[in-house]
Amino acid sequence: MGDQYYIRPGPEGTSLEPSFAWGEPPPLPWYKRLPQRWTNSLAFHAVLFLLTCVSTLIVGTHIALNYEQSFPAFDWDISRAFFASIYHDPTMLTLGIPFSFTLLSILLAHELGHYFTCRYYGIEATYPYFIPAPTLIGTMGAFIRIKSPITTRRALFDVGISGPLAGFMVAIPALIVATLNCQPLVPRGLPDTITLGNPLAITLLARLLRPGVHPASISLHPVGCAAWVGLFATALNLLPMGQLDGGHILYAVFGERHKTVSRGLFLALLPLGVFCWAGWVVWAVVLLVVGLRHPKVMIPSEPIDTIRKTLAVAAMLIFLLTFVPTPFAIR
Numbered sequence: 001m002g003d004q005y006y007i008r009p010g011p012e013g014t015s016l017e018p019s020f021a022w023g024e025p026p027p028l029p030w031y032k033r034l035p036q037r038w039t040n041s042l043a044f045h046a047v048l049f050l051l052t053c054v055s056t057l058i059v060g061t062h063i064a065l066n067y068e069q070s071f072p073a074f075d076w077d078i079s080r081a082f083f084a085s086i087y088h089d090p091t092m093l094t095l096g097i098p099f100s101f102t103l104l105s106i107l108l109a110h111e112l113g114h115y116f117t118c119r120y121y122g123i124e125a126t127y128p129y130f131i132p133a134p135t136l137i138g139t140m141g142a143f144i145r146i147k148s149p150i151t152t153r154r155a156l157f158d159v160g161i162s163g164p165l166a167g168f169m170v171a172i173p174a175l176i177v178a179t180l181n182c183q184p185l186v187p188r189g190l191p192d193t194i195t196l197g198n199p200l201a202i203t204l205l206a207r208l209l210r211p212g213v214h215p216a217s218i219s220l221h222p223v224g225c226a227a228w229v230g231l232f233a234t235a236l237n238l239l240p241m242g243q244l245d246g247g248h249i250l251y252a253v254f255g256e257r258h259k260t261v262s263r264g265l266f267l268a269l270l271p272l273g274v275f276c277w278a279g280w281v282v283w284a285v286v287l288l289v290v291g292l293r294h295p296k297v298m299i300p301s302e303p304i305d306t307i308r309k310t311l312a313v314a315a316m317l318i319f320l321l322t323f324v325p326t327p328f329a330i331r
Contacts (some may be wrong), residue, residue, distance in 0.1 A: 039321075045127040052130040052139050055102055059138035060096025063222045070183065070194050071223045072193040077325025087264050099222040100138070106170045107142045107231035110237075114144050115161055120240030121279045122329075124148040128203045136194070137229050151298040153252040157308050160248025161315055163235050168318050171230035175202065196220075197324040199231050204321075235322035238315060241265050242287050243294060246319065251294040253304050262292045263271065278324040 062082060063073045086092050111128035118125035124147040131140040150156045179202075198206075206218055217266075220228060240248040241262045250258040266284055273281030 011236040018301070022316050039145055040126060042127060045129065048130045049128075053100060053104065054144075055132040055134070056100035056138035057093045057096040058100030059136070060103075060222055060226075061086065061093055062096075063099050063225055064095040064295065067183075067219065067222055070219060072194070072195060073220060073222070074194040087168070093306055096222075099226045102174045102223045102226035103229055106174070107233070108137075109170040110167035111142050111144050111165040113164075114146075114161035117159045117162040118144075118146060120276055121150070121158070123150060123155070123159070139232060149298060152302045153255075153297055153300065153304055154302060154308065156297055157252035157304060158250050159314075160245045160252065161311055164238050164245050164315065164318060165311075167230055168234050168322070171234065172201070173226045174223050175205055175231070176209065176228035177219075178221040178227055180204050181221050182210070182220040182224060183221075191329070195329045196225075197329070198327045199228075199235070199322050199324045201231055202228065202320040230272065231322040232324065232327055235319060236283070236323065238319040238322070239265065239283075239287075240319075242292050242317075243292055246315070249312055251327065252297075253309065255300060258294055259292070262294075266292055272325060277327055277329075279328070 010252040027188075062078055065071055066075070090216065107130070108128065115125055115128065126145045126147065128142045130142045132138070133140040146159070150159060208215065208222050210218070237244055238249075240246040240258070247258070247262065250261055254261070264286060269280045270286040273279070
């Protein structure tokens with residue numbers, strides 16, 4: 001999620017091969033090369049992934065305990081006693097495996113979708129960076145860095161859509177399992193607890209798999225909580241703006257006309273931030289700072305075929321199924 005893409009047009013009239021168009025960058029001093037070698041190494045990525053496993057296991061354990069007691073899944077009330085109990089009995093962390101495994105599977109599928117598509121097109125990309133963090137879900141997500149230009153609109157489209165599609169295909173089966181095993185009751189209310197908004201995908205699955213049970217009166221299993229996070233991350237990435245995955249898809253299909261949609265959505269996020277969730281204002285500011293424009297690809301004249309246009313419609317439907325105007329509310 002939040003993948004970084006570096007797309008540069010080649011000088012007019014030159015070869016499209018990077019070695020000719022841009023030349024070799026000047027070598028870095030040895031003391032700057034060492035940190036780069038370490039942070040780009042497989043060992044560094046593995047360490048980040050293991051730390052994220054630990055942080056999501058801790059959060060997953062807390063979510064599982066809340067689920068057993070019919071409390072809301074997410075809250076800020078993680079006390080010292082909770083950490084003390086884990087310290088004295090580390091086997092408690094096994095309770096967090098369903099949440100952690102599901103969430104990391106969705107994130108990994110998303111990033112590997114980008115990674116293997118880059119490999120297919122010969123685009124240089126790093127392994128996924130996982131970010132452990134003391135957040136409500138135990139992580140700030142994952143991303144890859146693309147380190148060489150993307151030359152064509154088709155390659156840009158495929159790289160952009162592969163991540164959300166892969167993550168969505170993992171999240172939906174997890175959500176189905178969670179819906180079939182959920183508790184048909186409203187979690188007990190606590191002061192300052194966090195309630196989750198239901199995207200259309202959850203509402204439709206609840207009505208299909210649990211007829212007679214209102215979607216709002218369902219307490220999601222920890223696997224379902226992880227799937228919810230995966231759907232929310234998919235919606236964020238598919239926002240058709242700037243250099244988000246949705247922005248790549250939009251630019252690949254519409255070219256320079258993407259600017260109108262990107263700016264319009266930026267303006268739409270502001271009232272959403274005022275009336276629905278303040279986080280949309282934060283997202284709007286971040287995207288404004290990063291840039292609403294999309295860098296040009298090296299061969300902008302290449303057309304998008306019918307199959308990819310159909311996939312673009314599918315990406316729009318996935319966005320509608322996963323987007324929630326008010327994802328979080330504190331009550």
